[in-house]
Amino acid sequence: VSLGEFDLIARFFSRTPVRSDVLLGVGDDAALLTPPPGQALVAATDTLVEGRHFLPGTPPECIGHQALAVNLSDLAAMGAEPAWVLLSLSLPAPEETWLERFANGLYGLADLHGVALVGGDTVRGPLVVTVEVLGFVPAALALRRDGARPGDVVYVSGSPGVAAAGLELLQAGTADFASNDERVRRFLFAEPRLALGRALRGIANSAMDVSDGLLGDLGKLCGASHVAARIDLDALPVAALEHAYTRAECERLVLRGGDDYELLFTVSPAQAALAEEAATASGCTIHRIGALVAARETNASGSVTCLRNGQVVPGKGSGGYDHFAG
C-alpha cells in the first residue's frame, strides 16, 4: 500500500523527541528506546472512534488531547510514569489544518508530562485514533485492580461527573465547543491524574481510572479483587455540580459520568491519613465515598451497594447500574 500523500502527514508528528532515552524515533521501521533498569514496563492502548468517543465536529485539538489523555489516565491508574507514545491515525483524507490542530492538542498534553511521540502509522480510512503509551513503575509498587481488601476505604479523586455534565451541554446544544463553561472545558480537555497516581504508590491497595462511570468501574474493581463495596451517597463529591443540578442529577452524573479521568482507589484504614496527605501534596483533592466488605457469596463478588443515611437504597447498586442508562 503506497502512502503517497500520507507521507506529508509525517511532518506533523516528527517534532524532535523531548527525551534522551529515545535512541530512534519517528521515521524507521520501529522506535528504539532505553527503558530504565529495575522498573516494570507499563503498556496501554485506547482507541477513539468519531461519534462514540468524541462528537462529530469536535475540534481536532480536543481529539488529539483526548486520545493521549485517556491513555495517560491508564498509566496514572497504575501509579506509573509515562514516557513514550505511538500514534495510529486512520483518516478519511490528510487535511493539513486538521492535522496541525490535532498534533497541537496531542503535543500540548505530551509536553506537559514530558512524554515523547516516538512512532506510529497513518492510513486512509474512517476517522479512528489509537494511541499506545509506554511508561514505568517499580513492579512492587504498581497499583492494580486486584489488590483491594475487605475493610479498605474507597476514594475517588477530584470532581467526577463534571465532564459528563459538559458532554450533556454539548449534546443538548446549550453550549458549543468554544464555550468557556467549566464543564465543557473539562469534557474537552480533562487532565489525567498522573501526579496522584504516583503519589499513591505503596499506599493504595488497588486503583483504576473512571472511564465508564464510578459505579460500574467500582464494580469491575471489586470483581477483580473478589470483594464488594458500599457507597455512601451522602459522601459523593457534588460541590462542582450542586449549584446547577438537583441532588438526584448530581448523583447520576457522579455515579454514571465518565471522561473525567478521575482515579478510583482503595486504601486500608490504617493508611487513609497517609493517602490523604499524599494526595494533597500531589495537588489533588480526594473524597472518601465508602468502604469494601467481604464478598461472602461468589455471585456477590463485584457488587456495589449504595447507602443513604446508613440505609440501603434499592435499585441503585451495580445491580441497578442500567437504570442510569436512560
Place this chain on the structure above:
Amino acid sequence: VSLGEFDLIARFFSRTPVRSDVLLGVGDDAALLTPPPGQALVAATDTLVEGRHFLPGTPPECIGHQALAVNLSDLAAMGAEPAWVLLSLSLPAPEETWLERFANGLYGLADLHGVALVGGDTVRGPLVVTVEVLGFVPAALALRRDGARPGDVVYVSGSPGVAAAGLELLQAGTADFASNDERVRRFLFAEPRLALGRALRGIANSAMDVSDGLLGDLGKLCGASHVAARIDLDALPVAALEHAYTRAECERLVLRGGDDYELLFTVSPAQAALAEEAATASGCTIHRIGALVAARETNASGSVTCLRNGQVVPGKGSGGYDHFAG
C-alpha cells in the same frame, strides 16, 4: 463509554500469556512487563483498514494473521526479537464466530514466535485493526534505515512479488480466499522474516521491510542514508513467478509488490559472504540485486536507477516509480 456487550470480546483475547516476563496481562488498566536488562526496547505499530489493507470478505483468520505479521515484520527489519503485543480492535458488532477466527489467526502467528498478547482495547466502530508490538535488540546491533553506505551491496530476501500476484488473482476473481495457489496463500499468510533479521545483526549496515514495493522502499532507505542505488533488473529474483508471467510482469511484481514482508538490506562488500552464510543458516534465501553509490547532488539523495545489461533503463528508477502504478 460503556463497553457493555464488548466485555465478552475480552474472553477471546485472554489466553494465558506464554511468557514469564508478563507480570500482568489483559484485564487491568495497563500491562506490566519486565524488559530484559541491557537491551533497547523496540516499538512499532501498524493499522489495517478494510478495503485498503485487506479485501472485503477476507477470512478473519487472515486479518488476525496479517495485523500481527505486518508489525512483526517491522521488528524483523530492526533485527529485533518480538515479545509482547497490544491489540486495538474497532468492530461494527461483536460477532462471536468472527472474533474467534480472528483470534485464532493472531494467536497462531504469535505462538509461532513466542509472542504474548498482553493488552488492548475493543470499541464499536468501523472495522479497523491496530496492533502494537514490543521487542528487544542490543542497541548497537539494531538495523536502521540510515546506516547504508556508498559501495554497499543491496539484497532482498525470498521472493518479493508473490504476495502481490496473489492479491491480483483475488482481485480478478481468478482465485478465492480458499485457493491453495501458493501466491494466494502467501498473500493471506505471509511470514515475517524474523530469523533473518536477527541473523543480520552486526552484519547489515541498513535494513527495512518491503511494504510499499521494493523500488519505492529502496528509495526511502537511500533517502534516510543519503545515498543512491543502482538495481540490476537481470538480478531480480523471479524464479517463483516466471512460470506464469512475462519478464515485464515479473519485474513489475517484484519491484512494485508489497505484502510479502521480505527484507531489503545493504551490506558492505567485505561482509557480503558473511551475510549470505548467515541468511542461509537462518533458513532464508537472499538475492544480491544491486549496489549503492554516493548521492553527489542533494536532490539525487534517495534516487534509484535500474540497469539492464549494464545500461540505464529510462523511466524505471524511483523517478519512474509512478509509471508502475497503473
